[in-house]
Amino acid sequence: MTLTPIHTLVHIGAGNGSQLPQYEAMAPVRLVLIEPLPSHAKALRQATANLANTEVWELAVSCIPSSEAKLTEYNLASASSLHPATGLNGLFPGIKVVQQHSVTTISPQTLIERLQLDPKQHNQLLIEANGEEQEILGSLLEHNYLTLFRYIQISMPDVPLYQSWYNPDELLSKLENHCFELRGTDNSDPDIPLWQLDLNPVKQDLKVTQSALQHANELNESLQQKLEALQQALKTEAEKREQAQLQANSSTQENDSQKVQYNQLSQQQKELLHQLKAETKEKEKIRQELKDSLHQLQQEKNRLAKANGVLTEYKDHAQELEKQTSELQLQLKSQRQGGEKAENQLEVTYQKLDDIKQQHQQLTQSQTELQKTLTTLNQQLQAEKQDKEQTQQQLNQSNAKVDQLKQTCDQLTKDNNTLKVKENLLLDLRKKHAELQQKHQKLLSEHQTTQSRQQLLESELLKAEAQIELIKELMLNGSAI
Template sequence: MHKEQHNSQIWPTTHMDTIVHLGAGRCRELDDYLAAKPARLLLVEADPQLAKMLQARTIDQPQVEVINRAVAAHTGPVTFHRYNLPDVGSLYQAAPGLLELFPGLKMVQELQMEAIDPATLLQSIHQQVEQRNQLIIDLPGEELPVLKALQQADQLHYFEQLQLHCGRQSLYEDGEPAATILQWLQDHGFELLLEDDSQDPDRPRWDLKRNKLQLDHRELKQQLAQLTKTRDEQTELLNEREDQVELLTNALDEQAKLAAEHKTQLEQANQAKVEQLKLANECQTLIEQLTKARDDQAKLAAEHKTQLEQANQAKSEQVKLANNRQSQIEQLTKARDEQVKLAAERKTQLEQANQAKSEQVKLA
C-alpha cells in the first residue's frame, strides 16, 4: 500500500550503497532514490502490472533491478489480493479498518503466485554492516513477519536506515498495528527518528536508524544473558556431576563389596571344585578298582564255569561209566545166576544120573 509522498530526508541523500524497497508499488520515490546515487537499487513488487511499469521506467538504469515477486516470511504459494485501488494490494484481505477508510473498496482479482522469503531475496546483495544500506518496507499485513525473518537470518542489522509504511491500526486481516511493529524494531536496535503523516494520517511513514550503541548494548546484554545461562547450566551440570560422582562412588563401593563377595564365593567355589575333583579322583579309583574286581570276578566266574562244565562232563562220564559197570554187574550177576542154576540143574542131573547108575548097578 503506497500513498503519494515526497521522500523527506533526515539522512544524507547521496552515495548510498544499497536501497531495497519491498512492496515498491508505483514507486513515486524513484527520483529520490536515484538522486541518492546508490550502487544498487532493488525494487520488489508483487503486482505484475505495477512491476512491469517499474521495469519500463528503469530500463535505462543499470543499477536498478525490478523483481516481480511477492515477499513473505516463508517461501511458498500465496494469494495476492488486487483491489479497485491500485495501491492497496496485499497478500491479506482488507480488515474492517481499511474498509472504513475506503467504503467503496472492492477486491477485483486474486492472483496465485509463489512468495520468496526476504533472506533468500537478499542473499545476492552481499551487504556489509559498514555499508550505507536502506530498507523500505511497504508490505501491508506482512511487515512484522518479514522483519522477524530478516532478524532470524541475521540480515536486518545490515541496514543503517529503515522506513516503515504501516497503518496506525491493523488494516488487513492478521496484520499488526504500527505501535507493535515500532516497538519490536526499537527492541531490536532501531531508533525512531521521524513520523511523517503529512500524506496519510491513517498510514504514516516512520523513519528509523540503526542504533549502534543500542545494538552493542543489546548484544552485550545478550552475551551476558548467554554467559549467565551458560554459568547456570555449568553450575547445574556441576551439581549433576557431583550427584553422579556420589552415585558412582556408592556404586563403586557396592561393586567393591559385591566383588569381595564374589571373591569369597569364587574361593568357596574353587575349594568345592578341588574337593569335587578329589572326590571325583577317589570315585575314579573306586570305579577302576570295582571294574578290576568285576573283571576278576568275571574271569573267576568264567574259570568256575569251565571247571563246572568239566566237572559236569566228568560226572556225566562217571555216571555213564557207573551205568556201564552196573549193566556189566547185572549181566555178570545174571550170568552167575544162570551158571548157578545150570550148576544146580547139572548137580540134579548128576545126582539123578548117579542114582540111576546106582540102580543100574544094583540091578546088575
C-alpha cells in the first residue's frame, strides 16, 4: 500500500483481473495491464470495459531478441510462461501443459518508450512474468529506466521455478545501488512471495550530489595538472629570457636580435601569466562550487537522517501490520481446518447413524419374528397343559382301566419329555429375547449418544462458521482501510 496517489500503474503479467478491485481502490490516473495469455487478456478487456483510463496490452515483455515467442499454457493458467518449467513441477506435482501460444513480445526499453512516463509523477510497477521478472528488472536498471517508478512489486519465489536467470541476492544488491529499498514482503501466496520496494528520493539526490562532487574533483585535478604545466612552461621561458639577457650583454652585435627575442619572450611571459591568472580564477570558482556542493551534501545527509527516522517508523508499523495479517491468516486457516474436520466428523457420524438405524430395523424385525414364535410356543404350551389336565382327569376317573392308563402314562411320559424339550427351547428363546432386548437398549443408548455428539458438532460448526465470517469481515475492513 502506497502513501501517495499513483499516477501510472503498470502491471506486467496482470492475469485474469483478480486484483482489479484493489486497483480501483487505489484509483490511479492511468492503469496499464499487460497480459500475453489470450484467454486472460480477453477476460481483462471484458472486466475493464467500463473503467476509464485503463489499457489492456495483449503481449509479453521479454528480453528475448525476437518480436514473437512461444508461451506455454498449463492447466494452472496463472503459471504460464515463456520459459521451460523446473521447480514448478515440484511445487505443483499435478501441473500439465495444455497448449502453446505464439505471442507478440516487446523489450523492456520499448515498453518504457511506449509508456511515455513523467519522472516527476509517482508511478508504480508490478512484475509477475513467471521466469522473466529478473531479466526485465536487470534490463531496466542497465538503461536507467527503473527510477521512473517510485514503487515496485516483483514476484520472487524461494526457489527457481523456470529455466531462466535467478539470483535474488544479486538483484536486491543492484536495486539498493539504484536507491531502492525493500519495504516488505507480501506472503499472501507463501510459495511465491511478492517483494515490495520503494525508491528513496533522498538517497537518489545524494547519489547525484556525490556524482557531481566526483566530477568537480576530477575537474579540479585536471586544472591542477594544467597549472603545474603552465608554471613549468613559465619557468622554462624565464630561463630562456635570462639566457637571452646574458647573450645580449655579452654580444652587442646581436643586441637588436636579442631585443626582439626578449620582447617575444616578454610577450609570451605575459600571455602565460594571463593564462595562469585565468586558470587560477577558474580553480577558485571550482573550489567555491565544491564548497557549495559539500554544504548541500551535508544538508542532504541531515535530511536523509530525518527521512530514515521516518522510514524506520513506517517500516516498524508495516512490520506490525504484516505480523497482524499473518496471525489473522493463520487463525483463518486454523478455523477452516477445524471446519473441515468437523464436517468430516459429522459425515462419519451420519454414516454411523445410518448403520445403527439399519441394525435397529434388523433387530426390530428379528424381535417381531421371535415374538411371533414365542406366542406360538405359548399357545402350544397351553394346549399341552390342557391335554395333560384332561388326561389326568381321565386317569383319576378310571382306575379300572389300568392298561389304558399305563398306555396313557407312557404316552404322557413321552409327552412330558417332549414338553421338557420344548420348555428348554422356550427358555433358550427367552434368554435370546432378553439378550436382544439388552442389545436393543444398548443400541438405543449409542444412538442417543451419537445424536448428542451430532448436536455438539453442529454447534461447534456453527461457531466456526461465525468466527470465519467475523475474520472475513475484519479482513475486508482492513483491506478497505
